[in-house]
Amino acid sequence: MKTGFVNIFGRPNAGKSTLLNALMGEKLAIVSPKVQTTRHRIKGILTGDDHQIILSDTPGIIDPKYKLQEKMMLAVKNALEDADLALLLVDINENWDEAHAVFQALSLKVPAVVVINKLDQANATKKEQAISFFGAKDYCREVAGISALKGLQVDGLIQTILKYLPEGEPFFDGDEMTDMPTRFFVAEMIREKIFYLYQDEIPYHTTVIVTEFKEKTTLIKIIAEIIVQRESQKGILLGEGGKMIRQLGTDARKDIEAFLGQKVFLELFVKVRPKWRDNEFMLKEYGYH
Ligand SMILES: Nc1nc2c(ncn2[C@@H]2O[C@H](COP(=O)(O)OP(=O)(O)OP(=O)(O)O)[C@@H](O)[C@H]2O)c(=O)[nH]1
Ligand SMILES: [Mg+2]
Numbered sequence: 001m002k003t004g005f006v007n008i009f010g011r012p013n014a015g016k017s018t019l020l021n022a023l024m025g026e027k028l029a030i031v032s033p034k035v036q037t038t039r040h041r042i043k044g045i046l047t048g049d050d051h052q053i054i055l056s057d058t059p060g061i062i063d064p065k066y067k068l069q070e071k072m073m074l075a076v077k078n079a080l081e082d083a084d085l086a087l088l089l090v091d092i093n094e095n096w097d098e099a100h101a102v103f104q105a106l107s108l109k110v111p112a113v114v115v116i117n118k119l120d121q122a123n124a125t126k127k128e129q130a131i132s133f134f135g136a137k138d139y140c141r142e143v144a145g146i147s148a149l150k151g152l153q154v155d156g157l158i159q160t161i162l163k164y165l166p167e168g169e170p171f172f173d174g175d176e177m178t179d180m181p182t183r184f185f186v187a188e189m190i191r192e193k194i195f196y197l198y199q200d201e202i203p204y205h206t207t208v209i210v211t212e213f214k215e216k217t218t219l220i221k222i223i224a225e226i227i228v229q230r231e232s233q234k235g236i237l238l239g240e241g242g243k244m245i246r247q248l249g250t251d252a253r254k255d256i257e258a259f260l261g262q263k264v265f266l267e268l269f270v271k272v273r274p275k276w277r278d279n280e281f282m283l284k285e286y287g288y289h
Helices: 016-024 067-081 096-105 124-135 154-163 182-197 231-238 240-260 280-285
Strands: 002-010 042-047 051-057 085-091 112-117 140-145 207-215 220-228 264-272
Touching: 002 016, 002 067, 002 096, 016 042, 016 051, 016 085, 016 112, 016 154, 051 154, 067 280, 085 096, 085 124, 085 154, 096 124, 112 124, 112 154, 124 140, 140 154, 182 207, 182 220, 182 240, 220 231, 231 240, 231 264, 240 264
Parallel strands: 002 051, 002 085, 085 112, 112 140, 220 264
Antiparallel strands: 042 051, 207 220
């Protein structure tokens, strides 16, 4: 049996979370058109007849400006340390030199496959150019081209991954899919909707924590707190007469119900916690270790 840890790295928006979901065939990680959607390392355990691949999605690599971003980059650093294989994901339409600089700075000690993503948005010439550009880099063992969104060459990528994994015993039970608790995924689904519904700085000044999760006979009752930094942001989240937060609740509930396979009663509260993004204690409380 081939088993090992395969960690996905790349700049914000490269499509790392989309790729994790495509490889898993299941939506584990939230996705948005905005940068810095992912804040945690999220494991997906892919078990087949002859393999167990423990995948990790990680936050997009940036220069941290505040403590939350430092925590995000710590999640990246942790993932660097236990990989058997790194997937260096690049959006074919991003700046290749900048992506290369980021990959080089990782100083990887493990083999890396450069994965060129979003091939549905590029022509064959550009694809060939990207393959030769990254194929010549010294950290790159192999280049693969995919579209994570369209599921193009994702099965091929699994075969490529298996070449680099050692023989070994599985680390997890075959039916385990992730190491994160249900509450985490519920909070993430709410956070994803915030990325879609609200503009500008709102998603970046916000976090979500599930404070109650109770299984009743006919439904699951969930209470979640949305944390913002300023009173004005609370107003924006609520919207006129509470219109926006009602929309948020409806959108998030649908996803949560699909995820849990049960009816959900979802209640949202907005709390103002000034400067939570720079407060070590609060970051810990909100799950950023
Ligand atoms: N056209 C196209 N869009 C894609 C593809 N893969 C991802 N996207 C889109 O790119 C955007 C970013 O995707 P994510 O998966 O959130 O990117 P990420 O690398 O996880 O981003 P961060 O978590 O912010 O670092 C989303 O709008 C995706 O739908 C692809 O193969 N083709
Ligand atoms: Mg992501």
